[in-house]
Amino acid sequence: MTRPFRLIDTGLREGRANIAMDQAIISLRQQGAIGDTVRFIHFQPSALVGRHQDLSLELNLDYCAQHGIGTVRRMTGGGALYLDPQQLGWAITCDRSVFSGCDLGEITRRICEAAAAGLSKLGIDARYRPRNDIEVDGRKISGTGGFFDGNVLMFQGTVLVDLDPATIGQVLNIPKAKLAKRDLDDAASRVTTLAALLGEAPSLQAVQDAIAAGLAENLGLDLTAESVSEAEEAEARAAFDEEIGTDDFVAEIDGASREAGMRVGHHIGAGGIVSAHLRLEGAGNDRVREILFTGDYFVAPTRIVFDLESSLRRVTLDGLADAIRAYFATLPPGGLLSIGADDFIAAAEAARAAQPVPADA
Structure with a gap:
């Protein structure tokens, strides 16, 4: 038995605007104004910190300012990351009954395994690695995170399609303790990209199709492509103006x-x-x-x-x-x-x- 889901692509947006759209979709799903949704997300160059992270501790703010990289605070926990138009974001927003009886750890496993199965359709051997990564040969190609807001689950992931890993080391202040825990010398050795694995970067559309197929086949989703609604755009603008787009929110934890x-x-x-x-x-x-x-x-x-x-x-x-x-x-x-x-x-x-x-x- 499958469950109907919307499939939307919200296009290339500034980082804070993308997070505001996350909040809009959550709010409208809680109201019953939209159905369960799979969303593909495209970022202008952005450095994102998790909900509980210290902004200036995690990001090289001077480098970001000098290179036109936006700073963003996510609604989810997890670590800091860098995204640009060569990376792909994806998200599932749904009623928690879709994963009835599962805690967040089990939901993470199921979604990551489904996304990994989709990415493997591109010709790689992608696998879920607890607690919330998708890896190929021990190197991270996708990070994920999720949370509940009332009866709604928001679960997100990213895919490194084509990126100079050295950029990550310039944008992010990776804690030495975290690198030591993984026996790594630098952040670049922790990640890989589809371009590196396949010899060239696949189109973003091909990656989206693969992930959508993996989620549909392994989670029992019946995906129907739709356009972003005006209600979502209006709600996102309000969330951006009132909180998410403000410097005060991004720097809520800083120093x-x-x-x-x-x-x-x-x-x-x-x-x-x-x-x-x-x-x-x-x-x-x-x-x-x-x-x-x-x-x-x-x-x-x-x-x-x-x-x-x-x-x-x-x-x-x-x-x-x-x-x-x-x-x-x-x-x-x-x-x-x-x-x-x-x-x-x-x-x-x-x-x-x-x-x-x-x-x-």
């Missing part, structure tokens, strides 16, 4: 590691990097004044982390670990992808043990 008095700790686990930024108060500096968790992890909904941070204000340091565990115990199952309370506790404890950033840092 936390450099703030005087902040204690910073890091934890690298199976679910990604979690960094805790901790400011203390009280006569003995024994209570949390504020705590911020950044990193390339995935949680759904993204509100989980913001609410966690709020819940920890004024908690004593001795009770911090118990407070984090108690908060996670209240969450419904299925929203976390390879990350949990212990990862946030480890980052918080590392921050607690760190020296505060000096005023002249």
